[in-house]
Amino acid sequence: MELAARLCEGVAEWRDPDAVVEAARQWLAGFFAPVAPEQRGAVFVAVAGGEVVGLVSVNTHRHFTGPVEAYIGELVVAPHAVRGGVGRRLLGAAEEWARGRGVRHLTLETAAGNATARRFYAAVGYREEAVRFTRVLDQ
Numbered sequence: 834m835e836l837a838a839r840l841c842e843g844v845a846e847w848r849d850p851d852a853v854v855e856a857a858r859q860w861l862a863g864f865f866a867p868v869a870p871e872q873r874g875a876v877f878v879a880v881a882g883g884e885v886v887g888l889v890s891v892n893t894h895r896h897f898t899g900p901v902e903a904y905i906g907e908l909v910v911a912p913h914a915v916r917g918g919v920g921r922r923l924l925g926a927a928e929e930w931a932r933g934r935g936v937r938h939l940t941l942e943t944a945a946g947n948a949t950a951r952r953f954y955a956a957v958g959y960r961e962e963a964v965r966f967t968r969v970l971d972q
């Protein structure tokens with residue numbers, strides 16, 4: 834939950850970063866709530882020296898074109914542990930989980946302004962699929 838504070842990286846200037854972090858915390862808490870087995874996702878944590886240094890959450894959802902696919906909700910590595918391969922290994926764990934469910938795609942979203950995450954995902958084999966545009970309306 835402490836690491837969730839890093840999930841507002843690159844968030845658009847017109848969004849409330851505190852609300853982003855609060856939403857991420859609630860999504861993570863949701864993973865520990867009782868749900869039907871077929872709706873159950875997974876959270877993998879990376880531990881080094883007895884300390885949690887990263888986490889990834891993954892679940893399934895139905896893509897609008899029909900197939901069920903895996904979706905990564907949160908991926909975060911502690912600041913002092915970045916660039917050590919933790920993010921890559923966490924994604925690997927999520928990918929294994931997804932393969933075990935027989936889905937063909939693993940998707941995720943990140944902020945357009947999160948240059949580090951975009952470089953990271955490209956480096957580990959993810960391809961950009963969609964871009965969301967927002968216009969801030971004058972009141």
Ligand SMILES: CC(C)(COP(=O)(O)OP(=O)(O)OC[C@H]1O[C@@H](n2cnc3c(N)ncnc32)[C@H](O)[C@@H]1OP(=O)(O)O)[C@@H](O)C(=O)NCCC(=O)NCCS
Nearest residue numbers: 842908909910915916917918919920921949950952953956
């Ligand atoms: C994005 C994040 C998860 C990457 O985790 P990490 O443990 O540092 O990533 P890895 O060490 O496994 O990096 C794998 C490869 O990604 C690329 N990469 C990672 N960080 C990079 C950076 N800052 N700049 C350029 N390339 C980068 C590199 O190719 C790297 O391989 P290399 O170190 O051998 O060159 C981490 O920076 C983070 O927690 N950011 C804040 C939270 C966040 O933005 N999460 C994603 C939003 S959903």
